[in-house]
Amino acid sequence: MNLVKRALIVSAGAAAAAGLLAGPASAATSGRAFPPFTVATASTHVTTAAPGNGGFWAGVSVTRTATVSGGTPVPTFLCGAGSFTCFRYRATLQDHGTFQTFFNAFTPNQSRPGRHIRGIVNGRVNGSATFASFYASKLPSRFNVPFSFSGPSSAILTWPEEFFPAGTRFAGLQMSPWTFTYTGATFCGLQIWTDASWNGHGDLRFDGNITGC
Numbered sequence: 001m002n003l004v005k006r007a008l009i010v011s012a013g014a015a016a017a018a019g020l021l022a023g024p025a026s027a028a029t030s031g032r033a034f035p036p037f038t039v040a041t042a043s044t045h046v047t048t049a050a051p052g053n054g055g056f057w058a059g060v061s062v063t064r065t066a067t068v069s070g071g072t073p074v075p076t077f078l079c080g081a082g083s084f085t086c087f088r089y090r091a092t093l094q095d096h097g098t099f100q101t102f103f104n105a106f107t108p109n110q111s112r113p114g115r116h117i118r119g120i121v122n123g124r125v126n127g128s129a130t131f132a133s134f135y136a137s138k139l140p141s142r143f144n145v146p147f148s149f150s151g152p153s154s155a156i157l158t159w160p161e162e163f164f165p166a167g168t169r170f171a172g173l174q175m176s177p178w179t180f181t182y183t184g185a186t187f188c189g190l191q192i193w194t195d196a197s198w199n200g201h202g203d204l205r206f207d208g209n210i211t212g213c
Contacts, residue, residue, distance in 0.1 A: 037069070037070070037071055037072075038068065038069060038070060038071040038089070038139065038140060039067065039068075039069045040067065040068045040069075040140050040141060040142045040163055041065065041066070041067045041142060042065070042066060042142040042145035042162075042163065043063055043064065043065045043066075044063070044064045044066075044145060044146055044147060044148060044149050044162075045061070045062075045063055045064075045147065045148045045149070046060075046061070046062050046063070046064045046095070046097075046148075046149050046150075047059070047060065047061050047148075047149070047150045048060050048149075048150070048151060048152065048153045048155075049152075049153060050099060050108070050125075050153060050182075051153055052105075052106060052107065052108030052109070052110065052202070053106070053108065053109070053110035053201075053202075053203050054105070054106025054107070054110050054113075054114075055105060055106055056102065056105065057101060057102055057105040057106060057107065057108050057117060057210070058099040058100060058101045058102060058105075058108075058121075058182070058210070059099065059100050059102070060097065060098070060099045060125060060153075061097050061098050061099075062095040062096060062097030062098075062125060062127075063095070063096055063097055064093055064094070064095050064149075064156075064159070065093065065094050066091060066092065066093035066094075066145070066159055066160065066162075066163075067091060067092050067093070068089050068090075068091045068140045068160050068163045069089065069090055069091070070087065070088050070089035070090050071087045071088075071089065071139065072087060072088045073085070073086070073087055074086050074087065074088050074135060076137075078135045078171060078172075079135045079136065079137040079169045079170070079171055080137075080169045080171055082169070083137040083169050084137070085137055085138070086135055086136070086137055086169075087135065087136055087137075087138075087139070088133060088134075088135055089133075089134055089135070089136055089140070089160070090130070090131060090132055090133055090134070091130070091131040091134070091159075091160035091163075092128070092129070092130050092131070093128065093129050093156070093159055094126075094127065094128045095125060095126065095127040095128070095180065096125075096126050097124070097125055098122065098123065098124060098125065099121075099122070099123055099124075099125050099182055099184070100120060100121070100122050101117045101119075101120055101121040101122075101184075101210060101212065102117065103117065103119065103120055104116050104117060104118075105117050107209050107210060107211050108182070108193050108195065108202060108209065108210055109193055109202055109203055109204075109207055109208065109209040109210075110203060111203055111204055111205045111207070115209075115211060117210065117211060117212045118211060118212035118213050119186070119187075119212035119213055120212070121184040121185075121186055121191070121210055121212055122184060122185075123182055123183050123184025123185065123191075123210070124182070124183050124184075125180060125181070125182050125183075126180070126181055126183075127178070127179060127180030127181065127195075128178065128179060128180075129156065129175050129176075129177070129178035129179075130175070130176065130177060130178070131160055131173060131174065131175055131176075132174075132176065133172060134160065134170060134171065134172040134173040134174070135170065135171040135172050136164055136168050136169070136170050137168050137169040137170075138164055138165055138167070138168040139164075140160075140163035140164050141163060141165075142163065144162060144163055144164060144165060145162045145163055146162065156175070157175055158170075158173060160173060161173070175197075176197050177196070177197045177198060178196060178197050179194065179195075179196040179197070179198075180194070180195045180196070181193070181194045181195075182194075182195075182210055184210055186211075186212055186213050187213050188213040191208065191209065191210050191211065192208040193207065193208040193209050193210050194207050194208055195207075
């Protein structure tokens with residue numbers, strides 16, 4: 001998978017928990033005390049290396065804004081053995097920032113195998129992803145999400161877990177669909193590469209490329 005890697009406030013199932021965590025980004029809650037409806041949003045500054053089909057090809061610095069919503073109680077077996085509670089959630093995230101290519105790295109699109117980036121390209125990256133439905137055994141909070149993260153790009157695949165406390169059991173967490181677009185100005189014109197769940201992960205002929213020149 002060719003992606004970059006981080007980024008709630010809780011309306012708790014119990015009134016006491018909701019009172020403790022409510023704030024400016026407080027959850028929207030239905031008229032019923034149970035089940036709760038949670039909307040938690042947090043932003044993180046992420047630095048990572050962008051993977052392509054021939055290895056890492058660029059350094060990336062983005063602001064990742066993620067939202068977890070839901071909180072409907074479901075049978076505990078959906079979260080796995082040993083879970084005492086289980087809730088259904090969904091999540092979305094957006095990345096906005098910049099990238100700089102690594103000189104002579106393999107281009108991100110290797111539909112023509114062996115192509116290398118011929119120069120240093122600076123540009124913009126914009127992306128979004130959805131986690132349509134997953135289960136977690138505990139309640140989320142934006143306060144669990146770090147303000148900054150530096151690490152592997154693969155962290156994006158489980159990013160919603162950042163909202164939950166240690167010991168939470170997860171099931172069904174899968175990122176789909178997702179789209180990330182890289183745009184850079186070069187001496188040979190504007191170059192664009194799109195890495196997405198619907199376009200062969202950016203490795204098809206018409207997905208664009210970042211080659212330098």
